[in-house]
Amino acid sequence: MLPPPAQASDAMRATVGKFLGIRVGASLLIGVVTHISLESSPASGTRSVIPVAQLDLIGEIRGHGTAAAQFHRGVIDCPAISDQVGTVGSAELRLIFNVSGTSVIEVGELQQGSSIAAHVDVNDMLNKHFAVLGTTGVGKSSGVAYLIDQVIRVRPDLRILILDVHNEYGRSFGNRAQVLNPANIRLPFWLFNFEEIVDVFFGGRPPVDEEVDLLSEVIPLAKAAYAQYVGAAGPDSHVRYTADVPLPYRIADLVSLLDSRMGKLENRSSRMVYHKLITRIETACNDPRYAFMFENANVGGDIMEDVLSSLFRLPMGGVPISVMQLAGFPSEVIDAVVSVICRLAFDLGLWSDGRDPLLVVCEEAHRYISADKTAGFGPTRRAVARIAKEGRKYNVFLGLVTQRPAELDATILSQCSTLFAMRLTNDRDQELLRSAVSDTAANLLSFLPSLGTGEVFAFGEGVSLPSRFRFRQLPAHMIPRSEATGPNGLDIAAPDQSLGAVIQRWRGIARQKAPATEGARTVQTTASPPLQPRALDPDRYKLLKRPLDGTALPGAAASHHVFPK
Secondary structure, three states: OOOOOOOOOHHHOOOOOOEEEEEEOOEEEEEEEEEEEEEEEEEOOEEEEEEEEEEEEEEEEEOOOOOOOEEEEOOOOOOOOOOOEEEOOHHHHHHHOOOOOOOEEEEEEEOOOOOOEEEEEHHHHHHOOEEEEOOOOOOHHHHHHHHHHHHHHHOOOOEEEEEEOOOOOOOOOHHHEEEEOOOOOOOOHHHOOHHHHHHHHOOOOOOOHHHHHHHHHHHHHHHHHHHHHHOOOOOOOOOOOOOOOOOOOOHHHHHHHHHHHHHOOOOHHHHHHHHHHHHHHHHHHHOHHHHHHHOOOOOOOOOHHHHHHHHHOOOOOOOOEEEEEOOOOOHHHHHHHHHHHHHHHHHHHHHOOOOOOEEEEEOOHHHOOEOOOOOOOHHHHHHHHHHHHHHHHHOEEEEEEEOOHHHEOHHHHHOOOEEEEOOOOOHHHHHHHHHHOOOOOHHHHHHHHHOOOOEEEEEEOOOOOOEEEEEOOOOHHHOOOOOOOOOOOOOOOOOOOOHHHHHHHHHOOOOOOOOOOOOOOOOOOOOOOOOOOOOOOOOHHHHHOOOOOOOOOOHHHHOOOOOOO
């Protein structure tokens, strides 16, 4: 029980998130205020109102007041009703938060004492993943940028890939980061596994089973045909050509295989399945917005090493951060792009035995790992979940950033053992977060709607104690901001801001070039000699126009035949 408000001095002000001490023998029990209320109590025949604070005990300072005093998590002796409660001074706070080590960083100042720094152990935070949660406008992106800036200072071996949904982080890290977008990245279509390339060909819409079956048959054949041409598959080769193995093939071979099969069919309905699939493939390849995937699609060339080197900074070359700007990709393929990047990140760690540590930071994570299993893209969810569940075994770590934790896959969020909770006003978000926090101070979450901008409650493995602090202020040039609203966008190659120029970029006709970042590696195409695609059957469309009874159409009529609707 605390003194009435009128009698409380500034030193005795107790608010949610502050630490108080209870003297028990030679120890000082440390508790954090999780709830404050006013209760009535009879006194001298009258009823008065007194303030009552609820404490969650989190540890104790043994040998308090002596030179050997140390803080320990957990409590041995519980307090009695008559034990006195008092505030915790700077000396006790320094003892509680006396965190040191080569992997410890300062992330801000404690709310209870601005002279006391809040620390995070980077290794503990990374090894079991972390999440930054908060509604729009609370300083979430600035907090993430500050965390990343400090992390790379104590972990120079770590490479960081940021999936930047709103193109906010392009300028935050200066020459320590390379900025990737559709204009300067190559993600060849053959790096996509079967589910991902099907999603691309069908534009994110539900696929047609018959067409999917055809793709599963001809993609391995196209890979085998290309390997034989370049001499990669000898007579004693044991390479297995499947739709998921990342081996090069050419779109021209894929279409030719489909076309030759279609020419052997007599049934028009079966021919239509082939025709529609060929049309889908050709439409995707000819879409200028998909040039980052299908450029040189009929040339070939194994550029997987260059793509991985550029995407994941191998070798690092003094540029440990890659910022993947997703806002410039067609919305229909963003899920597939995120899926292939996260899958490649995990597989690279797996097959290299974790030689090069990597942190994948997913901004607006609820957009592509939704809690609703019927929404979003299943392979994307599985790729991120695989990093969350198994990534730390191969030095692949995960950082989730979201404004709607309730819409995030709960299984993936539960793998994040360090949580930075900023202001959240939605009841569902608070409830989910409360279920994810196992610490004794989880009751602090009831105060989330009242946090100020930049304030955060931190829980879990990366912090010594559940604590409330404010992130350090970033320099103005490092504050993340959307390039669409910034005074000087990255798109310096297209200064023309007229409506016509906007439409050209919208259609993907005018591909913009981002400025080169110091240390960034340019992906070079090491293609094999170009192959001329096999000529398509000139009677292909005549076959489609043939009536079901097999009778030939008159020549004049055949050229103007229209399929019935």
